[in-house]
Amino acid sequence: MLNDSIQYQSGILCCDSVALKDILIQTGTPVYIYSLKRALSNLERIRQAFAAVHPHIHYSAKANANLAVLGALVQAGAGVDAVSAGEIHRAFLAGADPADIVFAGVGKTPNELGYALEHGVGWINVENVGELQIINDIVAGLGRTPARVALRLNPDVSANTHHHIATGHGTAKFGLSAEVVRGVLKQQADYPHIRFDGLHIHIGSQLHDSRATRQAVQLARELMAPYPDIRTLNIGGGLPVAYSPDETIPDWNDFASDLLSLLEGCEVILEPGRSIIADAGLLATSVLYRKQQNEHTLLITDSSMAELIRPALYEAHHEIVPLFQPTEKDSLSYEIVGPVCESSDVLGHNVSLPDDLRAGDVLAILTAGAYGMAMASNYNQRVRPPEVVVSEDGKSWFIARRRETWDDLLRTEL
Ligand code: LLP
16 A cells, blocks of 8 residues: 555655656565665654553564565564574674574474574574474583573463454464463473573564453563563564555554553563564565456556565456556456466456556556565476565665576576
């Protein structure tokens, strides 16, 4: 959706003060474009919403791990939520202090745990009892001070979100049941090289209300209560963004204030991803062909499910707007599709756009900064697009990642 950073100025679509067409002359399409200003102001808005509990904000790198984005957020004081050694490595390159990194994930390998612990990563969020023994043994071998662990609780609640991104129901693969958490906490002495300092919950992404989070926090507090040393509660990510004008989402301040009283007395960690970077980014794409298919008017673009998989994977909606602000022109309903050989390669259904669009015209797929490039693939041997960052001043911009080449596609084959 359009916002303070991604909007029309004098009829031309801009990212802050930069006209998209000026970027496109140099980069071509498809290209991801991000507003640092928007990302940083989102970070600040989250900080303000939860200010009463002085949260530690660990940006969830899985949403968008571009080094320039990560670096700017780290510079602004965010820690990092990483789910693989690859993300930890990136976080280091982006300047993150190891102590400000949380390492999460349902299936960390012993090598990844070793890498994290050797480098002094601040927190390990644990989701398997077997993982505890591995951590304990690694730390013993390294002769380090005990590792700080937060057990991830599966609170068995159902989050109000798309079923593919809900994680807190009892049958999900994530976390440990309350019973297992209770059992582990009773047996803490079995792991002399671990400090059980916190609990972690993340019940889903794009949460449309705070109800299930409140239930989860309440349960976590009950489990923590007998252990005064367990003071940290990591409540995960999940703050929602509006993908269309008619999607009603809770205001972040309201979402936070629903939780604040339940968080009193805790050290609070948040792991927002989408809410920081989604609406700071767009994917610019060109129309390759216009084709009439019975009653449907198709615009076939140079972007596809390889560049942005969310519509194909989750039936996710992204607003699609033209480069030049439509005047009073007649509009038409289009199907916006990509060139990939899959029927699900549809970027937008029934998209209302000016009726005279044709090959060469540029469209912007909005709210694509999170889980866009991060989930892009080389399917159909497509090269992944470049990423452009518009600096915090809103005026200067740079290519933070170049377009891949055919050589890049072959580089790892022997
Ligand atoms: N913490 C944990 C443990 C997570 O699993 C996630 C996201 C986050 C934090 C960040 O959540 P956020 O603030 O972004 O909601 N690819 C999907 C979203 C998958 C989210 C996975 N976990 C999408 O495009 O909607």
